[in-house]
Amino acid sequence: MADFHIRQVYLTTANEVVNYVMGARKELFPMLDHERLPKDLAKFEATYIDQEIGFFLEARDHADRLIGVLGLVAYDHRFSFLSFSAGCVAEVVRLYIDPSHRRRGLAANMVDKLISYARHQKIHTLYLHTHPFLTGAYDFWLKMGFETVAEREHSGFDTIHMQRKL
Known part of the structure; x- marks a missing residue:
């Protein structure tokens, strides 16, 4: 049993999720400016709740403590060197699992749920x-079925x- x-x-x-993501961001990217919320977090409701493709998952332990997050947004085509085939493309964002809960299948379970949602939304490429x-x-x-499409600074x-066709 999980x-x-x-x-x-x-x-x-x-709000709790945004604070959790910001804590993870500080840990993983200490060199970034943490005084201002990134656009998606500042507009969490508009980005992840109100949008047709917007989707955000939380994982909680048996005591209801937040232990993981994962999001999905419509891809904004900001990288001109990337070319995706026709169809709906969404971007997987903000995966973070509390270190004490890693290597237990949590991230893979979250990705599976996100993929199910994406297929239901008729998304063709992640x-x-x-x-x-x-x-x-x-x-x-790579284990989740993604493949490298480019490496750049x-x-x-x-x-x-990376991408994964659905």
Whole structure:
């Protein structure tokens, strides 16, 4: 039996989720400005709740503590060197699992739920990017069926761009 449960985020837990994501962001990217919320988090409701493709998951342990997050947004085509085939493309964002709950299948379960949602929404391609310094991230996404489509430096970070056709 899993020691966690996964559910979609609604307004009732949105503020807690945003604070959790910001804590994870500070841990993973200490070099970034953390005084201002990124656009998607500042407009969480409009981005993840009100949009047809917007979707955000939270994972909680048996004591209802937040232990993981994962989001999906419509891809905004901001990387001109990427070319996706026709159809709806969505971007997988903000995967973070509390270190004490890693290697238990939680992230894979969250990705499975996100993929089910994406298929239901008639999304054809999932896009994401990751960075080599995020230990284990690249290998995890490969195991989840993603493939590398480009490797480039972006905003001072070596960046691996990946996709998964649905």
